[in-house]
Amino acid sequence: MTDVSKTLNARNERYGTFSVQAAISQTLKNFMRQSPNWDSLDPDMAEALDMIQHKVARILNGDPRYADSWHDIAGYAALVDKRLNGDSV
Numbered sequence: 001m002t003d004v005s006k007t008l009n010a011r012n013e014r015y016g017t018f019s020v021q022a023a024i025s026q027t028l029k030n031f032m033r034q035s036p037n038w039d040s041l042d043p044d045m046a047e048a049l050d051m052i053q054h055k056v057a058r059i060l061n062g063d064p065r066y067a068d069s070w071h072d073i074a075g076y077a078a079l080v081d082k083r084l085n086g087d088s089v
Contacts, residue, residue, distance in 0.1 A: 015062035025057035044083060048076040 001009075008018075015021055032038060032049055041049070055073045059066075082088070 014066060015058040017061070021057050021061040024060055025054050028053040028057060045080050048080045051076045 012018070029050055032053065038046070052073050055069050055076075059069050063069075
């Protein structure tokens, strides 16, 4: 088994099938893009929300008790929070 195959198998076990996770993620992201304030977001805000939705989709499709997914969500929000408050990242 190749390294890529091993990685893909491990991700599938942790996060569920990629096609289902991708469908959840894209639905969440499309919904966000239809909101009134989407076009007024700064690039880091939009990217953080995209990444948060990616992590939410992984949680909904895979292991909801995998703490790293929750930690990542907090991290993306913290990046924007730090910038808005003038802190270095």
